[in-house]
């Protein structure tokens with residue numbers, strides 16, 4: 001291969017074998033048989049990485065022809081979303097819009113229409129970027145990740161699925177088949193906010209909050225942030241502190257201070273650590289205020 | 301690998317390497333140079349084509365993944381010398397300067413107007429945010445989309 005093609009976004013400068021299994025079982029076998037295989041769903045994370053030779057898999061296993069990985073299903077107390085469901089299909093699902101407004105907001109904020117027509121929810125999660133918006137929503141909603149592998153199936157809590165930037169707890173031959181997302185009750189308010197540099201850039205910082213309220217008091221809180229740590233980050237200290245408290249302006253301010261102190265941001269090209277701490281404070285104030293219904297109605 | 305897809309209404313079969321991108325197949329094998337290579341990374345939308353009616357980035361789409369798919373490019377819009385109303389509207393409103401971004405914008409606009417025949421300005425801007433134009437400043441593009449919407453109603 002000529003030098004100019006070592007790194008070239010015009011083409012994919014990597015040769016690989018392409019497999020198109022139609023069942024999860026076949027996909028697992030292929031992944032297990034080839035240690036240098038990668039699943040590919042929408043390819044919106046994988047293809048740019050291959051163009052830059054950050055990844056050079058010898059085999060790609062296409063997940064999009066596996067019917068069991070597709071679709072959104074209302075199961076009453078929970079919603080099931082297949083891993084290879086396109087982000088656009090998640091966003092268009094009435095079930096998601098009505099029952100999981102928080103996830104709807106997170107998914108809507110991803111990239112552009114074109115990206116969402118290609119990218120999948122499973123890809124967003126398995127790419128394991130600390131900035132992944134869909135992953136953040138699933139963490140804040142305490143979703144469960146369904147995994148299939150050579151040893152059968154298992155489940156992992158979304159909050160425990162990430163091992164570091166680009167790293168998940170998936171073992172050899174394993175893939176994600178879907179997500180079960182508990183539907184928050186009518187007493188739960190949620191809010192997602194993200195800040196980015198430009199329209200299409202990934203988030204510089206993002207926050208997703210879910211508050212179960214009774215009267216004016218917090219019964220249960222979930223606070224998760226993106227791009228402030230090596231993985232999407234839940235803040236149990238803040239969640240526990242909020243529990244049982246009357247949600248007023250002072251509480252919101254104190255909790256936002258704890259969020260700002262509780263995150264572990266780094267300085268990168270998208271923002272400095274100091275900026276992220278200050279932004280986190282302001283965003284936490286707004287998200288808690290809105291999720292708690294302190295101003296107007298809560299929203300997704 | 302063998303792959304069969306319908307491109308602008310015609311069934312086509314190709315024998316491609318798995319790493320061949322849809323954009324290069326269209327531009328190099330079919331001489332459909334409307335879709336442009338801008339960034340190659342999903343960020344500019346110049347390569348936007350419709351895949352089964354939905355706008356996607358051809359620069360990140362594997363050709364082997366298009367088995368059975370229907371692809372529409374800007375070349376498929378006009379019939380003979382008669383331009384499509386969206387193309388007319390882009391010309392009328394001065395939404396074309398260098399024209400590099402135009403095929404991508406027009407294909408994204410086609411999908412938008414298919415979904416939402418009377419989009420508001422914020423809707424238009426939101427839907428087209430994956431398409432970058434370095435020349436026009438977007439104002440005339442938004443006007444062109446509104447004009448096209450009217451023409452198509």
Ligand SMILES: Cc1cc2nc3c(=O)[nH]c(=O)nc-3n(C[C@H](O)[C@H](O)[C@H](O)COP(=O)(O)OP(=O)(O)OC[C@H]3O[C@@H](n4cnc5c(N)ncnc54)[C@H](O)[C@@H]3O)c2cc1C
Pocket residue numbers: 038039040041042043044045046047048063083084087109110111112115118119120121122123124125126127131132133134170174175176177200201202203341342343
């Ligand atoms: C221009 C641009 C803008 C973007 N903006 C955003 C944004 O605003 N927010 C955001 O969160 N993301 C953004 N992204 C990232 C990306 O589009 C999303 O993360 C998308 O959801 C990835 O899904 P995919 O199906 O394309 O993943 P792929 O690229 O197909 O896969 C990603 C990774 O996950 C693995 N994988 C995929 N599916 C599975 C599975 N079921 N089981 C196991 N492993 C699997 C693959 O092997 C690969 O390593 C952007 C990308 C681009 C190019």
Ligand code: FES
Pocket residue numbers: 336337338339340341342343344345346347348357358359360
């Ligand atoms: S060339 Fe495909 S998005 Fe820029």
Ligand code: FES
Pocket residue numbers: 395396397398399400401402432433434435436
């Ligand atoms: S007209 Fe030149 S980039 Fe849009």
